[in-house]
Amino acid sequence: MxxxxxxxxxxxxxxxxxxxxxxxxxxxxxxxxxxxxxxxxxxxxxxISNNIQQYDVAIVGGGMAGMALACFLASLPMTKQLNVAIIDSNPALGSRLCIKKDDPPDPRVITVTPATISFLRDAGAWQYVEQSRHASFNKMQVWDYTGLGYTRYDARDVNKEVLGCVVENKVLHSALLSRVEATDFQKTIYPLRLTSMTLQPSSTSTVVDKFSSTASSSAQRNLAKLELSDGSSIYAKLVVGADGGKSRVRELAGFKTTEWNYSQNAIICTVEHSIENQCAWQRFLPSGPIALLPIGDKYSNIVWTMSPSESGHRKSMNDDDFVEDVNRALDYGYGPHPKSSLGTGDLFSWLNMDSTFSANQFFEIPPKVVKLASQRMVFRLSLRHVNTYASKRVVLIGDAAHTVHPLAGQGVNLGFGDAFTLSKIIAEGIALGNDIGEVHLLKRYETERKPANIMMMAVLESFQKAYTIDFGPLNVLRAAAFHGANYISPLKRSIISYASGDQKLPLFT
Missing domain, CATH: 1.20.5 (Single alpha-helices involved in coiled-coils or other helix-helix interfaces)
Structure with missing residues (x-):
């Protein structure tokens, strides 16, 4: 047991x-x-936490204005530590364009003003332009088809070295990108499109989406959320719309615009001469102005404004006929050459106390075009201006905020002015400990840039209207304006300074 x-x-x-x-x-x-x-x-x-990409600034649009802003931010002591996203599907941002000096210049060019050159030089970008093809000019001649008057401008009239510099778009864009890459600026380029944008209402709110953890929602407070074309999202304290005339940022943020289309198109192309062109020329014709701009060596750029029917006809005509049309428009077509001496200098002698260098320069015929050196490109012209430039966390620069008539090549220069001013305002906000996306800070940018841009738009619009009307008494008034601009020294200096980018009204100074 x-x-x-x-x-x-x-x-x-x-x-x-x-x-x-x-x-x-x-x-x-x-x-x-x-x-x-x-x-x-x-x-x-x-x-999830690592996938929530947060930035100080998200620049939507990596074109001229957007890359200029990135360049200016990278060069300022208070902003060079910012973490910046650049959103643009243009492959040029990811793979550098090969620019061969032996190739004819691209027809897409910019006339850069002395003020813009100064901005770019201070930011360290202009040195890259100087290493590539560009053409400075120190003289300009403007006249119209009636033969009643002309004006000559000279950089020496205002103690400047140049009146402007013509640079190919791809050269200037490459210079801006090179400068940004040469710094230790924290940038991330997204080769994508912006599809939607959400602005958070307040600093106490939380984001309710697939990233709903406490840590992630806390990190997203008071930021703008940008959804991209690959389905990813990023967040930023400030969104800058630099995405051109058809701005997606402007649309998503609900900015209202005032706009209208001109009944005009512009043809642009590159032409070749037998000699080097060293002057900028502009002649007003009945349907719009034609400009001949030096671009280096024996090449020039043509910007010719005309009716849509004329642009269609001239784009389809053969090269030889087009070249003949260009020479006719710049020389003997539509009307006679202005006389070099009409005794007008005596008429304005009481205001000509300090004669300018160009006051007594004779009228010249532009160099003859011998060959078309590029394709002809046609663009429809329009005017657009947003009613406000800024709201909380969103601000617009460049063509996203305003587009102008290409009469004096001022569009891109206005965009550079926007970018420079915005970078300065952001730097000041950081120095004072402000949130860079707060509307009261961004409104300071609007206060500075909006009047300057509207004034330039008004001046260009007035010129465009005044020089496309063929009416006897008005023709005489235009002739008097040409002669006054040529012989009245204070007026001439004011016009040159204003066109050069100085923020002054084109009045007596």
Missing amino acids: NRMLARRLVTNVSRMNVLMKSFSTQVAEDAGSLNEKLSKEHEKKQT
């Missing part, structure tokens, strides 16, 4: 050991599974 009990006890103990071992194994397995789940959950949360 005792033996039987002992045997049963041993058996039960053995079974108990097996059960305990099995239980221990199960507990270990469960613990391991739990740890694995916790680890995976932690990794998932960490991945």
